[in-house]
Amino acid sequence: ETGVTQTPRHLVMGMTNKKSLKCEQHLGHNAMYWYKQSAKKPLELMFVYNFKEQTENNSVPSRFSPECPNSSHLFLHLHTLQPEDSALYLCASSPRLAGAKDTQYFGPGTRLTVL
Amino acid sequence: AQKVTQAQTEISVVEKEDVTLDCVYETRDTTYYLFWYKQPPSGELVFLIRRNSFDEQNEISGRYSWNFQKSTSSFNFTITASQVVDSAVYFCALSDSRDDKIIFGKGTRLHILP
Numbered sequence: 001e002t003g004v005t006q007t008p009r010h011l012v013m014g015m016t017n018k019k020s021l022k023c024e025q026h027l028g029h030n031a032m033y034w035y036k037q038s039a040k041k042p043l044e045l046m047f048v049y050n051f052k053e054q055t056e057n058n059s060v061p062s063r064f065s066p067e068c069p070n071s072s073h074l075f076l077h078l079h080t081l082q083p084e085d086s087a088l089y090l091c092a093s094s095p096r097l098a099g100a101k102d103t104q105y106f107g108p109g110t111r112l113t114v115l
Numbered sequence: 116a117q118k119v120t121q122a123q124t125e126i127s128v129v130e131k132e133d134v135t136l137d138c139v140y141e142t143r144d145t146t147y148y149l150f151w152y153k154q155p156p157s158g159e160l161v162f163l164i165r166r167n168s169f170d171e172q173n174e175i176s177g178r179y180s181w182n183f184q185k186s187t188s189s190f191n192f193t194i195t196a197s198q199v200v201d202s203a204v205y206f207c208a209l210s211d212s213r214d215d216k217i218i219f220g221k222g223t224r225l226h227i228l229p
């Protein structure tokens with residue numbers, strides 16, 4: 001496999017469920033990101049990890065819990081979500097931190113529906 | 116503060132027409148980077164281009180071209196001889212040296228009609 005992969009591609013869950021989203025990058029990058037893309041909002045950065053350490057938490061509610069066990073894998077653990085959390089969740093990676101030096105490469109996203 | 120404005124929410128053109136997607140940005144930094152991404156219906160954001168603020172030379176890649184104008188803080192994207200496969204949402208984005216975040220515009224949904 002190449003690039004950035006995300007599983008599952010689609011997820012439907014109830015508000016009391018616990019689920020996890022998985023992201024894996026095969027690019028040898030050291031920084032990974034979670035974004036939320038809602039229907040009528042710009043892309044929202046949620047979390048940033050650099051060399052497995054969280055460097056950014058963009059005021060995300062605690063019902064979203066990220067985990068980065070190594071530079072290739074990133075998880076987003078979900079529990080007691082709300083219907084307004086329904087969105088496309090995108091994972092990205094970059095060689096180092098984004099922007100000034102490196103381009104981010106995105107996965108295909110997980111389409112989450114919370115009932 | 117950083118800001119990216121894509122004033123065109125949705126554009127429809129007939130196949131083979133040229134189309135330009137507008138992007139206007141705001142930053143107080145003199146060193147910054149601009150990006151364009153394409154998001155087809157499959158959902159994945161596909162990286163198209165990155166330009167730094169010191170390189171105002173316009174770029175052409177096949178049917179795609181980008182016009183960077185610092186004087187008007189714009190980084191417009193033109194597709195020449197559009198094709199149905201160009202139908203997607205296109206995002207312009209900005210990052211400056213003060214911050215490691217990339218700020219995305221709201222996107223322009225482009226429909227290429229056969």
